[in-house]
Amino acid sequence: MHNPQLDANGKLKHLLTIEGLPKKILTQILDSAESFVGVAERDIKKVPLLRGKTVCNIFFENSTRTRTTFEIAAKRLSADVINLNVGTSSQSKGETILDTVDNLIAMHADMFVVRHGQSGAVHFIAQHVPDNISVINAGDGRHAHPTQGLLDVFTVRRYKPDMHNLRVALVGDVLHSRVARSEIHALTTLGVPEVRVIAPKTLLPAGVEKLGVQVFHDMKTGLKDVDVIMMLRLQNERMTGALLPSAQEYFKTFGLTQEKLSYAKPDAIVMHPGPMNRGVEIESHVADGSQSVILPQVTYGIAVRMAVMAILAGRQAGGGA
């Protein structure tokens, strides 16, 4: 099957989704990210790889954190960065997505980082751009958020290097979460043998088992002996209808408290993609506790995004081996 993310030589051309990406490419991204972690710890936090390239952050949907980490990543690679909050610009004047994109192509942008509220919108843009431009999906609707999935598995690998011997649980709003989908694909591709999802039935997509996960509806059995707990944000803005009785009720059953954390292995790590709803999906005590790796996730997110951009820009240059 043709994978629009890969070029004729099997090299990464766009990063749109983790689904269908070969393990070799995932590992290449994670290994490269190791090199970029060190860059942030130096006096001069910059390498010259993308000097003279222009990276365009096009956000049709707001996200301060994701946009900022992409911007820092591009700047640490020495690229010039342009941020477009399209929600507040031309689209409100009636311009179509492709007109917006065509204008940026005419300005000789080299790479687009795109977030859009609709699933598939980023694929659509990737199919439209000329061959020398790479597109990175920074989140599209409920579909995918590949760099978040990658930074999450990078964080897991850093704390629990033996991926073939892990039990990972995703907790919460799987239905609306593009992060959950990307995480599940990344974990299973990298050989994690047991991935669980823990959520009320109303927050699970139909047929979620087909993604290769085990389904649980209560925290006690679901968290038993897990090594990694990935909390998901309750996506209030994406909820339509009454899927939950109340935030308090949700916290009581599915919120991660110190007590529920004790069901997992004693050295289990706690992750959250942010932004957190403290007191809804996670207790403050746990979020700030010794098992939490939520802030390291943010730090690693920059290294992983640098790795993705560096690999894509390397291909653009027409590079062979």
Added chain:
Amino acid sequence: MQLPNPETLLAEITAKIQAQLQPNSALVGIHSGGVWLMQRVLESIRQDIPFGMLDAALYRDDYARRGLKTEPKPSNIPFDVQDKHIILIDDIFYTGRTTRAAMNELFDYGRPASITLAVLINRGGGELPIAPQIVGANIALKPNQSLQLSQDTKDKLYLTLEANDA
């Protein structure tokens, strides 16, 4: 062509490096061959010297042609580069472009007092005004030849010479 024994050359450059050491010296190996050599040098001289390793891949001038290596190795300079006398170690000196990239990267960690380049073999063909100060052997090779330093399972060094006639 009879290739020299890299173990003999290593002993020679180790002696020369040792003669150059000052109180403020530090060793930096360039991945991968340079790091092996640096580790062997450290074992022989038995002195407590700060050391680090570089993979200058992120600073190379041919990134635009070759892209990012598929297996990059993280750089790690765990000491303060500022005002150090750095001995930069690489296995084979050819165009000088790796050295340039490594020097650029080093300067992003701080301002060293000096940099000395030590290599096992200088194969000739420099393209930049850069030359090694400490050399195990000079061997003139043609551009289509490729000389590679490797390590066997017992960490013994050996050289392989390949001609690419294509």
